[in-house]
Amino acid sequence: MNSSAKSLATPHLVVLYALFAALSIAANIGLQKLSLMAYGGRFDVLLSVLVGTGGGLVLKFVLDKIWIFRYRHKNISHGVASFFLYSLMGVATTVIFWGFEFGADAIFHSEPARFVGGAIGLTIGYVVKYQLDKRFVFS
Template sequence: MSASRLVIFYALFAGLSILANIGFQKLSVMAYSGAFSVPLSVFVGTGVGLVVKFALDKVWIFRYRHRDLSHGVRSFLLYTVMGLATTAIFWGFEFGADAIYHSEPARLMGGVVGLVIGYVVKYRLDKKFVFA
């Protein structure tokens, strides 16, 4: 895949993952608005976004095939570990915006900004360590 196509597809898939993440955060808050509903919604959205992005990256970006189920599980676990640092970036922006502005739109926009920055970092980590 050419570099320009790679950037376009990676950005598209990052966008889809962001929509899945933020969408499931919103659905989570709609389903439950009690104590700790915001951290719970961020956790749910993060999990959904992780699975969506892994599947898209594996198949379309890195064209990666697993040798067997255990190799696939190890790849997903490594993908998840690489995502811990980028998740810290994402959560820092989202919870930071929430702490500063105390509004859902600001919190979600902080999440989007953090996800974009995190995905740029994550591509480099995945290319070097996960899908090498």
């Protein structure tokens, strides 16, 4: 459905979007934990956040494209352009996510608090991101 993005008006799509957001959050936090287990050097937290963000981004793009917006790319270059635009829309929402994650870390100085802050930031970010994607990426 390339001509117009589906609305989240149906309960089915709301549940799917929430499920995909939860899966993406779990992937993000899980990849962060794996990264921290693999590397404990000077920039371990920053690297883990980047790894988690990248993994969650790719997973969420694929799920949203196929199941939420039912979007088909015309060709590979269109697909790459769509992913680039999807990623660009994620910049603002990533600032929200990172603000909560690094803010929780600065306040509480603990890994669990940082992960909870990240999950809260991701949740808020996904609500904003849906609106951006509907208007600018999958329209």
